[in-house]
Amino acid sequence: MGAKIFIDGEAGTTGLQIRDRLAGRSDIEILSIPQDKRKDIDTRAELLNAADVAILCLPDDAARESVSLISNGTTRVIDASTAYRVDPNWVYGFAEMDKGQSQAIAEARRVSNPGCYPQGPIIMVRPLIEAGLLPPSFALTVNAISGYSGGGRQMIAEYEAAGDNASHFMPYGLTFNHKHVPEMTAYTKLTGAPLFVPSVGDYAQGMVTCVPLQLGMLGTVPTGEDVHAAIGGHLAGLTDSFVSLASYEALAKSPELDPQRYNNTNKMVLHVFANDAQAQVLLVAVYDNLGKGASGAAVQNLNLMLGVDVHTGLAD
Ligand SMILES: NC(=O)C1=CN([C@@H]2O[C@H](COP(=O)(O)OP(=O)(O)OC[C@H]3O[C@@H](n4cnc5c(N)ncnc54)[C@H](OP(=O)(O)O)[C@@H]3O)[C@@H](O)[C@H]2O)C=CC1
Numbered sequence: 001m002g003a004k005i006f007i008d009g010e011a012g013t014t015g016l017q018i019r020d021r022l023a024g025r026s027d028i029e030i031l032s033i034p035q036d037k038r039k040d041i042d043t044r045a046e047l048l049n050a051a052d053v054a055i056l057c058l059p060d061d062a063a064r065e066s067v068s069l070i071s072n073g074t075t076r077v078i079d080a081s082t083a084y085r086v087d088p089n090w091v092y093g094f095a096e097m098d099k100g101q102s103q104a105i106a107e108a109r110r111v112s113n114p115g116c117y118p119q120g121p122i123i124m125v126r127p128l129i130e131a132g133l134l135p136p137s138f139a140l141t142v143n144a145i146s147g148y149s150g151g152g153r154q155m156i157a158e159y160e161a162a163g164d165n166a167s168h169f170m171p172y173g174l175t176f177n178h179k180h181v182p183e184m185t186a187y188t189k190l191t192g193a194p195l196f197v198p199s200v201g202d203y204a205q206g207m208v209t210c211v212p213l214q215l216g217m218l219g220t221v222p223t224g225e226d227v228h229a230a231i232g233g234h235l236a237g238l239t240d241s242f243v244s245l246a247s248y249e250a251l252a253k254s255p256e257l258d259p260q261r262y263n264n265t266n267k268m269v270l271h272v273f274a275n276d277a278q279a280q281v282l283l284v285a286v287y288d289n290l291g292k293g294a295s296g297a298a299v300q301n302l303n304l305m306l307g308v309d310v311h312t313g314l315a316d
């Protein structure tokens with residue numbers, strides 16, 4: 001018998017994607033909930049407690065409720081929501097964030113799957129702060145675009161209904177307290193919140209996160225190559241990483257930054273661009289908000305927790 005997996009919220013955008021990725025795996029038995037019982041608390045409680053691993057693909061409040069329904073002391077949890085991402089009792093499920101993170105995830109009973117937007121900024125900025133190239137107090141900005149599937153079933157329905165009338169590019173979160181800011185701040189190791197401007201585009205899936213760095217005010221100004229080397233050094237220390245770094249692109253003209261480029265994979269590709277004379281660097285991460293940003297990361301975490309090859313079930 002395979003490990004018993006219950007996906008609470010299996011009919012939603014992230015839940016369906018995880019189901020697809022796990023289909024056909026002989027090491028896993030999916031505990032499925034009848035459609036008419038998917039919000040029934042007793043049926044959910046029964047399946048949550050019967051599972052070896054429960055993957056929660058629910059709004060935050062429902063995810064908290066699911067966790068409270070687990071009474072057996074054995075069911076392990078991967079939560080895709082924002083509910084526990086900066087909770088010290090949970091392990092942050094971004095394996096490439098740190099050398100020891102895969103091991104911490106493999107051993108954890110409670111894993112919070114990372115937010116889609118924060119993953120790019122975290123993996124690009126954290127190594128710079130750790131290397132002393134940026135101070136933790138740096139006034140960071142993050143600009144990003146996501147496909148509309150990032151907004152779940154409701155936003156998908158809205159964009160599909162709008163057709164040609166849908167907005168092509170829409171910045172949002174303009175009070176700058178988007179739900180991803182706490183985890184972005186904590187895991188980049190910044191002391192203050194970055195100014196985060198997300199936007200949604202008129203396409204379904206895929207994202208680009210950009211971190212522009214104005215470095216002129218620093219006492220010691222790192223070059224673009226210094227920045228590239230620090231990020232590359234961090235990635236080189238990882239095993240089983242799905243994140244790669246493109247070659248250094250000073251003053252580049254036409255790189256491959258299409259947000260849809262890595263759709264349906266678990267890949268993330270990082271780029272560093274620079275103009276050293278102006279002390280300016282731009283960090284860019286390209287990945288799939290539904291892949292590495294959500295369901296891919298969840299399956300990566302599940303594989304680590306089950307002790308199977310981390311690439312199993314992932315198109316990388
Ligand atoms: N889409 C994305 O790119 C990403 C999403 N996430 C996170 O993953 C989680 C799921 O998001 P997503 O899949 O996009 O959202 P969806 O809205 O597509 O899916 C959520 C699912 O949960 C169901 N649901 C809601 N309340 C309950 C409940 N009380 N009991 C059982 N089921 C319930 C919904 O049913 P119904 O529709 O009938 O209400 C729906 O099927 C969220 O926390 C989201 O923030 C994380 C990273 C990226």
Ligand SMILES: CC(=O)N[C@@H](CCC(=O)OP(=O)(O)O)C(=O)O
Pocket residue numbers: 080081082114115116117146147148149150151152155179180198199200
């Ligand atoms: C385009 C869009 O609306 N994106 C979502 C983020 C995706 C998401 O649901 O993120 P987490 O569950 O990982 O926090 C938003 O900004 O709320």
